[in-house]
Amino acid sequence: MTMTFEYTPAPESRAIVTIKPKYGHFISGKFVTGAKHFPTINPATEEVLSQIALGGKADVDAAVKAARKAYTNTWSKISGKERGKYLYRIARIMQERAREFAVLETLDNGKPIRESRDTDIPLAAAHFFYHAGWADKLEYAGLGTSPKPLGVAGQIIPWNFPLLMLAWKVAPALAAGNTVVLKPAESTPLTALLFAEVCQQAELPVGVVNIVTGDGSTGALIVNHPGIDKIAFTGSTEVGKIIARAVAPTNKSVTLELGGKAANIVFDDAPIDETVEGIVNGIFFNQGHVCCAGSRLLLQENIAEEVLHKLKNRMEKIRVGDPMDKNTDVGAINSKEQLAKIIELAAVGDSEGAERWSPACNLPSKGFWFAPTIFTGVTQAHRIAREEIFGPVLSVLTFRTPAEAIEKANNTPFGLSAGIWSEKGSRTLWASQQLRAGVIWANTFNKFDPTSPFGGYKESGWGREGGRHGLSAYLKGVSNE
Ligand code: NAI
Numbered sequence: 415m416t417m418t419f420e421y422t423p424a425p426e427s428r429a430i431v432t433i434k435p436k437y438g439h440f441i442s443g444k445f446v447t448g449a450k451h452f453p454t455i456n457p458a459t460e461e462v463l464s465q466i467a468l469g470g471k472a473d474v475d476a477a478v479k480a481a482r483k484a485y486t487n488t489w490s491k492i493s494g495k496e497r498g499k500y501l502y503r504i505a506r507i508m509q510e511r512a513r514e515f516a517v518l519e520t521l522d523n524g525k526p527i528r529e530s531r532d533t534d535i536p537l538a539a540a541h542f543f544y545h546a547g548w549a550d551k552l553e554y555a556g557l558g559t560s561p562k563p564l565g566v567a568g569q570i571i572p573w574n575f576p577l578l579m580l581a582w583k584v585a586p587a588l589a590a591g592n593t594v595v596l597k598p599a600e601s602t603p604l605t606a607l608l609f610a611e612v613c614q615q616a617e618l619p620v621g622v623v624n625i626v627t628g629d630g631s632t633g634a635l636i637v638n639h640p641g642i643d644k645i646a647f648t649g650s651t652e653v654g655k656i657i658a659r660a661v662a663p664t665n666k667s668v669t670l671e672l673g674g675k676a677a678n679i680v681f682d683d684a685p686i687d688e689t690v691e692g693i694v695n696g697i698f699f700n701q702g703h704v705c706c707a708g709s710r711l712l713l714q715e716n717i718a719e720e721v722l723h724k725l726k727n728r729m730e731k732i733r734v735g736d737p738m739d740k741n742t743d744v745g746a747i748n749s750k751e752q753l754a755k756i757i758e759l760a761a762v763g764d765s766e767g768a769e770r771w772s773p774a775c776n777l778p779s780k781g782f783w784f785a786p787t788i789f790t791g792v793t794q795a796h797r798i799a800r801e802e803i804f805g806p807v808l809s810v811l812t813f814r815t816p817a818e819a820i821e822k823a824n825n826t827p828f829g830l831s832a833g834i835w836s837e838k839g840s841r842t843l844w845a846s847q848q849l850r851a852g853v854i855w856a857n858t859f860n861k862f863d864p865t866s867p868f869g870g871y872k873e874s875g876w877g878r879e880g881g882r883h884g885l886s887a888y889l890k891g892v893s894n895e
């Protein structure tokens with residue numbers, strides 16, 4: 415006889431956060447009223463959380479002016495040691511207010527509280543701690559004896575890891591002596607606005623961090639602003655190409671962190687149970703809204719059946735639902751638009767002849783939801799094997815020889831990440847040398863650390879973020895590769 419134990423609801427309280435009905439921009443250390451507003455919602459319930467200012471030309475001008483003034487008069491004048499003190503202070507306040515950040519992130523984004531609490535927020539604080547340590551040691555970073563900041567950085571971030579992407583951008587910029595104008599994504603601005611309060615609390619000199627909220631039009635104003643020295647962008651390859659064209663005739667430096675279609679390769683000597691956990695983490699972590707997600711599973715043919723059987727059993731146990739519940743594994747899709755894109759590409763998978771499977775799930779009636787899904791019988795020509803779905807959808811392909819695995823893995827316009835599962839060290843090392851991907855995990859997946867550079871080949875982007883390599887993207891006269 416088997417017994418099933420149900421989980422009773424374990425909801426995190428939202429009482430710790432106070433969401434204002436309306437927010438302005440954060441410019442020169444103060445919140446300033448916006449002209450127009452748009453709503454940000456909780457994608458798990460469709461509840462309107464707040465009205466967010468839509469940044470226009472005057473707002474971006476004011477933010478760039480404030481950032482330039484702070485750069486010239488304060489931030490580029492003080493010592494690295496002083497800058498480091500502010501970064502440490504910000505990191506500590508983020509830790510102290512971690513629960514607030516986690517609850518806000520989950521409400522605004524739809525990701526499970528377990529992930530915002532245990533991954534996003536601790537990693538965001540870790541990025542500030544790590545870069546605080548660099549601020550007074552830049553001359554030892556291997557970038558020459560006296561590396562210099564670039565000036566004012568315009569930073570545009572996506573909605574999948576809102577606070578973490580802010581940390582990836584703001585921490586190295588500030589450590590290197592730059593000031594910033596940052597625009598959060600339109601569907602997830604709330605943690606950036608709480609971060610603005612943290613900057614006030616840390617008594618960061620005014621104008622060092624400016625946050626202008628808005629949509630793509632606001633982002634374009636930042637990209638094209640003549641007062642900006644560097645653009646750092648994370649988001650779609652499509653917008654990345656627009657930005658690359660816009661900055662090409664200018665003197666602006668640029669880093670782009672774009673899409674991916676990572677191969678997660680399972681050789682027949684892999685430890686199967688651990689591999690199944692890694693496959694699940696690779697594609698269903700953060701609803702699959704992950705640029706480096708292991709979205710193409712490549713299984714060696716002789717073990718494919720066994721892996722798929724165990725994978726389906728494991729997927730039956732994934733808990734999809736209320737993101738505020740501490741037991742939830744997969745939360746809500748971030749927006750109606752993203753859900754439409756996932757539904758459309760999955761339908762293409764059906765019509766091109768791949769076979770769809772999902773476990774039975776009770777999806778909530780309100781909000782945006784998509785059950786964890788796998789497609790088998792996928793070929794390299796299928797759109798679901800080539801395009802980024804950016805959702806909880808896994809495309810499964812098979813291979814016979816290691817050489818075939820590599821050829822299939824590299825047959826993509828992207829090259830952000832890859833995974834290798836094998837108990838043989840020599841095979842893992844050989845495969846990792848053949849793969850054209852910026853980050854390669856062996857017998858694990860989706861591991862992040864501020865000390866490790868992250869970035870892609872080909873259409874996955876330009877430059878690296880994190881580690882010593884990422885620092886060089888905010889310093890003059892040194893290459894970032
Ligand atoms: P997006 O690239 O449009 O948005 C990312 C950020 O860029 C947002 O802050 C947005 O306001 C801003 N933006 C949009 N147009 C801009 C422009 N012309 N100039 C400057 N900034 C602009 O991404 P979106 O529409 O939210 O998602 C579409 C697809 O992009 C997803 O389905 C996914 O495939 C991919 N994506 C990849 C991400 C990654 O981490 N690599 C993150 C988000 C989306």
Ligand code: MG
Nearest residue numbers: 454455522601
């Ligand atoms: Mg939202």
